[in-house]
Amino acid sequence: MVSQIVSAVGVMVVGVFVCALYYWLSDKLLNAALPVRAGDVTQASRNLNRRAVVRPWLFLGPALLLLAIYLVYPVVATFILSFYDRAGVNYVGFANYRWAFFDAGFRQSIFNNILWLAVVPAACTFFGLVIAVLTDRIWWGNIAKSIVFMPMAISFVGASVIWKFIYEYRGGNDTQIGLLNAIVTWLGGDPQVWISMPFWNNFFLMIILIWIQTGFAMVILSAALRGIPEETIEAAVIDGANGWQIFWKIMVPQIWGTIAVVWTTITILVLKVFDIVLTMTNGQWDTMVLANLMFDWMFRGGGDSGRSAVIALVIMAAVTPIMIWNIRQANQDAGGH
Structure with missing residues (x-):
C-alpha cells in the first residue's frame, strides 16, 4: 500500500516537472526562433505578433x-474496422x-436503450427537482440532501451488488x-425472481441508476433554485x-x-450504461443494451471486431448530438443568454 x-x-x-520543463523550454525556443532586437521596430513587431499566434x-x-x-484515432480506426470481418x-x-x-438481438438492445432513455432521465430529473424543492423548506434539508447524494459515491458495480441483495430470490x-x-411474503404474496x-x-x-443519479440531479437543480430571484416568488404570492x-x-x-442540461447529461450516461446490466443479468432475459452487446461481440465467443465496431459507432452517433447540444446549452446558461 505504501509503495503504491x-x-x-x-x-x-x-x-x-516534465510539463513545467516543456513549457519553459518551448517558450525559450520560440523566443530564440523569433527574436526581438532593438533598432528594428518593424521586424520586432512582426516577431511579437508571430509569437502571440x-x-x-x-x-x-x-x-x-x-x-x-486517444480520441480521434480510435474513432477513425473503429469506422474502418466496421467494414472488415x-x-x-x-x-x-x-x-x-x-x-x-436485421439482427433480433441488436433490435432488442435498441428497444431496451430507448426504454431506458424514456424512463431514467425523466425519473432522475423529476425526483431530483422534487427533493430539491422539499429539502429547501425543512431545517434538516442539508442532512436529507447528503443522504440522497450518498449513492453517487458508490460505483455502478457496488450499487448493483447492493440491489442484487434487495432483489434476491x-x-x-x-x-x-x-x-x-421478504416484504412480498410478509404481505402474503409469492416471492418472485x-x-x-x-x-x-x-x-x-x-x-438502480435512478437511485444513483437522483442525487446528481438534486444538487444541480437545488443550486439553480437558489438562484431564482426572491422578488418573482414574492410577487406571485402577493x-x-x-x-x-x-x-x-x-x-x-x-x-x-438547467433542467434540460441535467436531463441530457443523464441521457448521455444512459446511452452508455453497461456496468449495471453486466452485474445484474449479464444481458440475459431480454435486458441486453447496446454497450453490453458490443462487449459480447468484441470479447466473447472468439470476438468479432467488425460487428462490435458497428455497435460502437451506433452508440457514438446517438451520444454525439446530445453532447453537443448539452455543451451549447451549458455555455448559453453560463453566458447568461
Missing part, C-alpha cells in the same frame, strides 16, 4: 496530440451494417433474504398564487435551461 502511494506521488511529481498552439500541442491519439482482415463492405439492421421453503421478496421477468426486469435495473402554481409557473420556467 509513493509510486503515485512520484508519478505526479515527475509529470508536473504560435505560443498558444505550442502550449496546447501535447494536449492536442494526446487527444488525437470478425478478424479485422478481410474487407466485407456493409455486411456488418446489414447484420445490425430463494426457492422452496427457504427464508427470503432479499428485502423485496424479479430480474428474470422479461420486460419488467428492465425497470428493476433502471431503479398576486394570490398557491404553492403548486409558484412551482410550475414561476420556478420551473426560470430553471428550464
Whole structure:
C-alpha cells in the first residue's frame, strides 16, 4: 500500500516537472526562433505578433496530440474496422451494417436503450427537482440532501451488488433474504425472481441508476433554485398564487435551461450504461443494451471486431448530438443568454 502511494506521488511529481520543463523550454525556443532586437521596430513587431499566434498552439500541442491519439484515432480506426470481418482482415463492405439492421438481438438492445432513455432521465430529473424543492423548506434539508447524494459515491458495480441483495430470490421453503421478496411474503404474496421477468426486469435495473443519479440531479437543480430571484416568488404570492402554481409557473420556467442540461447529461450516461446490466443479468432475459452487446461481440465467443465496431459507432452517433447540444446549452446558461 505504501509503495503504491509513493509510486503515485512520484508519478505526479515527475509529470508536473516534465510539463513545467516543456513549457519553459518551448517558450525559450520560440523566443530564440523569433527574436526581438532593438533598432528594428518593424521586424520586432512582426516577431511579437508571430509569437502571440504560435505560443498558444505550442502550449496546447501535447494536449492536442494526446487527444488525437486517444480520441480521434480510435474513432477513425473503429469506422474502418466496421467494414472488415470478425478478424479485422478481410474487407466485407456493409455486411456488418446489414447484420445490425436485421439482427433480433441488436433490435432488442435498441428497444431496451430507448426504454431506458424514456424512463431514467425523466425519473432522475423529476425526483431530483422534487427533493430539491422539499429539502429547501425543512431545517434538516442539508442532512436529507447528503443522504440522497450518498449513492453517487458508490460505483455502478457496488450499487448493483447492493440491489442484487434487495432483489434476491430463494426457492422452496427457504427464508427470503432479499428485502423485496421478504416484504412480498410478509404481505402474503409469492416471492418472485424479479430480474428474470422479461420486460419488467428492465425497470428493476433502471431503479438502480435512478437511485444513483437522483442525487446528481438534486444538487444541480437545488443550486439553480437558489438562484431564482426572491422578488418573482414574492410577487406571485402577493398576486394570490398557491404553492403548486409558484412551482410550475414561476420556478420551473426560470430553471428550464438547467433542467434540460441535467436531463441530457443523464441521457448521455444512459446511452452508455453497461456496468449495471453486466452485474445484474449479464444481458440475459431480454435486458441486453447496446454497450453490453458490443462487449459480447468484441470479447466473447472468439470476438468479432467488425460487428462490435458497428455497435460502437451506433452508440457514438446517438451520444454525439446530445453532447453537443448539452455543451451549447451549458455555455448559453453560463453566458447568461
